[in-house]
Amino acid sequence: MSQYWRKNQVKIAPWLFLAPAFLVFALYVLNPIAQSVWISFHEWDGLGEKTFIGLANYEELFEDEQFWISLENNVYWLVLYMLAPPIGLAIALFLNQNVPGIRLVKSLFFFPFVISQVVVGLIFAWFYDPHNGLLTLLLGSIGIEPIAILSDEDLVTYGIIAAGLWPQVAYCMILYLTGLNSLSPDQIEAARLDGAKGLRMLWHVILPQLMPATFIAIVVTVIGALRSFDLVAIMTDGGPYGSSSVLAYFMYEQSMFNYRMGYGAAIATVLFLIMDIYIAFFLWRMIRAERS
Amino acid sequence: MFPRPIEKAPRSRQIAYKTLLPIALIAWLLPLVAVMMTSARSIDDLNKGNYWGLPEKWMLIENYAEIFRVTPMATYMLNSVIITLPTVIVSVAFATMAGFALAKYNIRFRILLFAIFVGGNFIPFQILMIPVRTLTIDLGFYDTPWALIVFHTAFQTGFCTLFMRNFIAALPNELIEAARVEGVSEWKIFRHIIVPLVRPALAALSVLIFTFVWNDYFWSLVLVQSDEVRPITAGLNALKGQWLASWQLISAGSIIAALPPVALFFLMQRHFIAGLTLGATKG
Structure with a gap:
């Protein structure tokens, strides 16, 4: 035994090192993915027997108006969230100076990302309050009538997305601040000698060097947009009349409140497939970088 | 440096x-400043509609004491700590071993295994929800x-x-190779060479995972339901339902919920940012 161990240690040890992480991950992440897809072919209330119904959940889903509303809202989230990297970059450029106290200012700018989305949701619900919210007061001071953003079917999703952008911009800002710190000074000096400055400099010299930061910023922003659940649940519960729902929330609602596990699993599977496009892209890039 | 240093302007x-x-800075943090001010207001102030001026009467200590007295805030906080700390320790420990295996051994499927860990980490929670909930119930x-x-x-692993x-x-x-030639066992290589070298990474990662888990809301809705177990995020939302009119209390609760990650961030700022941007500075 010990003879065998000594001889093959280098071969066996890595698998032992890997085992705990892999086992918990397989049990709680990999297996549930497969199970969810399987459940999506059934009708199930979560307690009784599952009844296999083939693709019926998906057929129903594609005719369900609430599904399309949620999907559309996910698209809004995705598109508007893409504002986070450029705004984050703008703030990072603004803050990338060496004046006294700037370190503290940078950390304070980063604050919204550190606090829980539950708190962000509560803060913004308060901010939008049509009676005494700050937004109402600000609009009132320039003569605009109060708008109840969170109870307006057309505006509610934008209101929630704005709340979500607050921490997301902070995240992108920190990525860019770190990126700006590791710029090559030689290239910048050379470009300056050639007379480059301002936006042209930013576009042709700085942005290419910030590519890694941009890549991470876009990945985390896309994932954040598609994962949006907390803010919707905190601020509106998907309302009014389901107009601010997103797939993540719609799934939760169907399974937890309506006990339609099969249907919920089908929604989750669709969301998972959408997300897979981005995950595959990320993995492909990562593996390519790994090989080179 | 870009943009050009302002000292030269x-x-x-x-x-x-x-x-x-x-x-x-104030504009950026305005909503947060407002909540902080509200947490120090009296109920009279709120009734009078003084939401955004200075509080007429500072009730800072009273409000914060009140929330601990009349709501299960202390229990929620304790629950969050009970849930977060073991999670941080165990997931970081598992991952250090797994990371070592994937980084320094030429095992089969290592890219595939690595990709599984990475990809799994980006999936939507909803695809896990029903089976994880069922599994949790089955395990008691x-x-x-x-x-x-x-x-x-x-x-988090x-x-x-x-x-x-x-x-x-x-x-x-x-x-590692030198140690191996000396006949040092793989476990000792891990324990005495790798672990000391990764200490800065352990700090960065721990801070980050603490924040992620502390701030989780979705799973605290799905996997627990009673006040005795609820972490602070779900607790805060429950309070919102019960104390609808008492915004000064909800605000105080929000500030308390936000404090631990914020404090940790300030104490370990360098580590925190190193954690978030890993991979952002190298391609």
Whole structure:
């Protein structure tokens, strides 16, 4: 035994090192993915027997108006969230100076990302309050009538997305601040000698060097947009009349409140497939970088 | 440095910049400032509609004492600690070993295994929800701290493994090979060479995972339901339902919920940012 161990240690040890992480991950992440897809072919209330119904959940889903509303809202989230990297970059450029106290200012700018989305949701619900919210007061001071953003079917999703952008911009800002710190000074000096400055400099010299930061910023922003659940649940519960729902929330609602596990699993599977496009892209890039 | 340092700009621009900076900061944090002010207001202030001026009467200590007295806030906080700390320790420990295995051994499927950990970490929670909930009930963990500890540990292991594997891959191989030639066992190589070298990464990762788990809301809705077990995020939302009119209390609760991650961030800022941007500075 010990003879065998000594001889093959280098071969066996890595698998032992890997085992705990892999086992918990397989049990709680990999297996549930497969199970969810399987459940999506059934009708199930979560307690009784599952009844296999083939693709019926998906057929129903594609005719369900609430599904399309949620999907559309996910698209809004995705598109508007893409504002986070450029705004984050703008703030990072603004803050990338060496004046006294700037370190503290940078950390304070980063604050919204550190606090829980539950708190962000509560803060913004308060901010939008049509009676005494700050937004109402600000609009009132320039003569605009109060708008109840969170109870307006057309505006509610934008209101929630704005709340979500607050921490997301902070995240992108920190990525860019770190990126700006590791710029090559030689290239910048050379470009300056050639007379480059301002936006042209930013576009042709700085942005290419910030590519890694941009890549991470876009990945985390896309994932954040598609994962949006907390803010919707905190601020509106998907309302009014389901107009601010997103797939993540719609799934939760169907399974937890309506006990339609099969249907919920089908929604989750669709969301998972959408997300897979981005995950595959990320993995492909990562593996390519790994090989080179 | 880009943009050009402001010290080299004309004096007028320097002054403009230094004035703009605090204004921009206050504007950016305005919603948060408002909540902080509200947490120090009296109920009279709120009834009178004084939401945004200075509080007429400062009730800072009273409000914060009140929330601990009339709501289960202390229990929620304690629950969050009970759930978060073991999760951080175990997931980071598992991931350090897994990261070492994936970074420094030429095992089969290592890219595939690594990709599984990375990909798993980006999936939507909803695809896990029903089976994880069922599994939690079957294991008898539902509505106990274990429900959240075990799930978070398993899930965060994915991100931690990504992080640790990248960090360990950048360490030199020579040390490990030299030790191996000396006949040092693989476990001792891990324990006495790798672990000391990854200490900065452990700190960065721990801070990050603490924040992620502390701030989790979705799983605290799905895996627990009673006040005795609820972490602060779900607790805060429950309070919102019960104390609808008492915004000064909800605000105080929000500030308390936000404090631990914020404090940790300030104490360990360098580590925190190193954690978030890992991979952002190298391609």
